[in-house]
Amino acid sequence: MSVEARRDVFQAISDPTRRQIINLIAYQPMNLNAIADNFSISRPAVSQHIKILIECGMVEVRQEGRERFCEARLGALKEVSNWVDQYRQFWNAQFDSLDHYLNKIQNNKQSDQSNGKSDS
Secondary structure, X not given: OOOOOOOOHHHHHOOHHHHHHHHHHOOOOEEHXXXXXXXXXXXXXXXXXXXXXXXXXXXXXXXXXOEEEEEEOHHHXXXXXXXXXXHHHHHHHHHHHHXXXXXXXXXXXXXXXXXXXXXX
8 A cells, every 4th residue: 555545554553443443353354233332432433433444445345235344454554564664674773783782891891800800
């Protein structure tokens, strides 16, 4: 999903209700009433959350008779994963540098102690 999408996937997952909806339908489709039963907010409010998820491509709604079922389309989360990976790589490099620095200090300290130098 491109950055210019109608709705941003980050906007969609920023809301705890929408994250919970995604969790509910991640493994099996659910009808709108079943989803709404899991929340203490009105059905129209749940429908509004689902609309946002549809607009960012994370949910697809299909009609079966008189019922509408919501299915998760989690491919949009790849954008989030890619974004997080950038920072994971950055922090891994930072931790590697810190580890190298701490090992260097430890080796210098051990070298000083074996050469008869003390900290005092």
